Amino acid sequence: MKIKSCMIDKELRTTGRMMKIINNNYTESKLRLFNKLMNIRRSKIKEDTIQFSEESIYRKDGSKLRLCIFKPLEPKENVPGVLWLHGGGYVLGAPERAEIIAKRLIEVSNCVVVAPDYRLSIETPYPAALEDSYEALLWMKSHAKEFGISDNQLMVGGDSAGGGLTAALTLYARDKGEVAIAFQMPLYPMLDDKMTSESAKDNNAPVWNSKSNFNCWKLYLGELFRSSDVPYYAAPARAEDYINLPPTATFVGELEPFRDETVQYVENLRKAGVPVDFEIYKGCYHAFEQICPKAEVSKKAIMFILNSFKHATEYYFAQQKNKLNEDM
Numbered sequence: 001m002k003i004k005s006c007m008i009d010k011e012l013r014t015t016g017r018m019m020k021i022i023n024n025n026y027t028e029s030k031l032r033l034f035n036k037l038m039n040i041r042r043s044k045i046k047e048d049t050i051q052f053s054e055e056s057i058y059r060k061d062g063s064k065l066r067l068c069i070f071k072p073l074e075p076k077e078n079v080p081g082v083l084w085l086h087g088g089g090y091v092l093g094a095p096e097r098a099e100i101i102a103k104r105l106i107e108v109s110n111c112v113v114v115a116p117d118y119r120l121s122i123e124t125p126y127p128a129a130l131e132d133s134y135e136a137l138l139w140m141k142s143h144a145k146e147f148g149i150s151d152n153q154l155m156v157g158g159d160s161a162g163g164g165l166t167a168a169l170t171l172y173a174r175d176k177g178e179v180a181i182a183f184q185m186p187l188y189p190m191l192d193d194k195m196t197s198e199s200a201k202d203n204n205a206p207v208w209n210s211k212s213n214f215n216c217w218k219l220y221l222g223e224l225f226r227s228s229d230v231p232y233y234a235a236p237a238r239a240e241d242y243i244n245l246p247p248t249a250t251f252v253g254e255l256e257p258f259r260d261e262t263v264q265y266v267e268n269l270r271k272a273g274v275p276v277d278f279e280i281y282k283g284c285y286h287a288f289e290q291i292c293p294k295a296e297v298s299k300k301a302i303m304f305i306l307n308s309f310k311h312a313t314e315y316y317f318a319q320q321k322n323k324l325n326e327d328m
Contacts, residue, residue, distance in 0.1 A: 001253050002194050009283030011295035016206035016285055050103055051074065057139050058189070063131050066117040068095040069198050070102035071147070072110045080111040080182075081140050085133055085169070087160030087287070089190065089208075089216030090121045091125040100290075101157075108306055109313045111155075112147045120167070125222035126234045133167060133169050134176075139318065141179050152317045155183040156246075160208075161256075162275065162285060163189030163250070167236035167265065169244050171184040180245045180318035187306060188263060192237035193217045193230055197260035202280055205255045205321035208286035213257050237261050242272035247316050249308035251276040251301050252286030277308040 042169035051256055052070040056064045082105055086093040095115035102113035137156070142269050144151040158166040163186035174177045192200065195213055203210040218225045221234060232239035252262040259280065268277045281288070281297050289298040 001201065001203045001255075001257075003203065003285070004315045007174075007255060007283060008206075008285065009281075009288075009295065009297050011297065012284060012288055012292050013270065015292050019206040019285075019291065020204075020260075023251045028043065035059040050106055051075075052099075055139075056181060059132070059135060062126060065135055066097065066134055068117070069147075070098065070106065070113040070115070071114040072106050075148050076110040077108075077148045079148055079149040080109055080110050080153040080155055081151075082113045082139050082155045083133070083140055083145060083158060083169075084113050084115045085118065085156070085158030085160065085162035085165045086115065087190075088120070089212065090161040090164075090220040091124075091216050092120065092122075095137050095163075101159075104306055105309060108310050111313070112149050113306050114303040114320055120253050121216075121220040121222070126220055126224065129220075130168055130172060130233055133165050135173060137169065137173065137181075139177055146257065151320050152180075153182045153313065154318070154320075155185070155312065156181055157185030157187070158189040160191075161190045161220075163187045164236060165190060166190050171239055172233050174244055177321065180320050182318040183309075183312040183316045184246045184251050185309065186248070186265075188256065188258050189236070189250065190216075190258060190286070191235060192261040193225070194223060194237070195257075197271065198265075200257045200261065203255075203257040205257070205285045207247055207288075207291065208257060210257055220248070221228040229325055237265065239268075242268045242274060245269060245272065245274050247275040247312060249305060249312070250302060251281060253286060253288050254280055255284060256286040258286070277304075278313075281290065325327070 053069045055067045086097045095117045098115035116132055116136035119128035156166050166184050166186040167189050170181050170184050173181055209264040224230050240268050252259050256258055266276050269276050281301055289301040292298050
């Protein structure tokens with residue numbers, strides 16, 4: 001899908017040109033360089049309108065997984081707990097990136113947001129990121145009371161690769177049966193490793209294009225890349241059973257590679273009887289609402305997801321079936 005400048009929303013066009021020059025192609029060597037630079041220059045949380053803290057939990061192999069926790073300045077009781085999974089093609093990014101969305105979600109509901117520093121594929125391919133996300137979800141459930149979280153409102157969200165992880169995690173949690181998730185927000189999710197849809201083929205849009213998509217799936221899947229045996233926990237577009245997944249809200253840009261796979265995912269959920277709030281934004285490329293938050297279309301997208309989240313906090317609940325060890 002070839003993207004011409006005239007197809008892009010006017011308010012996104014100039015920034016789109018700049019992003020296209022900067023991120024013309026995320027080659028594997030560029031991704032490795034960006035990964036090193038981001039580790040050196042990890043962002044610091046300076047927000048004084050919410051509380052920020054860190055926790056470390058142990059993985060099964062004894063290594064530590066870092067969690068970033070965002071809370072209201074004046075914490076409340078019985079609030080939703082949101083596990084937020086950052087984007088970055090499964091290759092880049094850090095949990096501190098959740099700061100902006102965490103602040104918005106907290107303003108809506110006084111919720112607690114937990115963002116794990118999951119392992120990136122540049123060093124550890126699938127299933128490391130999914131395993132870390134699930135460990136963080138288990139931790140949030142077992143520590144719900146401590147943080148004032150209502151354990152019947154455990155929610156999951158993420159953007160881009162984090163959206164793909166969100167979709168994978170809800171499938172995984174459903175199948176494991178240890179945690180009931182009340183609601184999910186997989187924003188413009190990275191779901192389909194086959195990359196055969198119209199929007200995913202030959203896409204030259206700003207920010208994220210077909211070449212970037214190919215290179216990141218290759219790194220994430222490792223030896224599984226191009227295999228017919230890729231599990232749906234790695235690429236949720238391969239799932240066939242969407243029954244008993246949580247109510248969902250998502251949106252996607254009309255011009256980005258993930259458009260068609262997001263549309264198909266939404267259709268699959270609806271066919272399975274899952275409630276879905278969904279919007280496609282005309283003239284928009286990947287992550288437009290983060291890159292150009294002041295554009296009118298970005299404001300609409302942000303308001304859409306916040307309204308969907310608010311609705312979820314009022315109407316969606318999932319009773320936990322069992323109690324995990326509080327010492328996890």
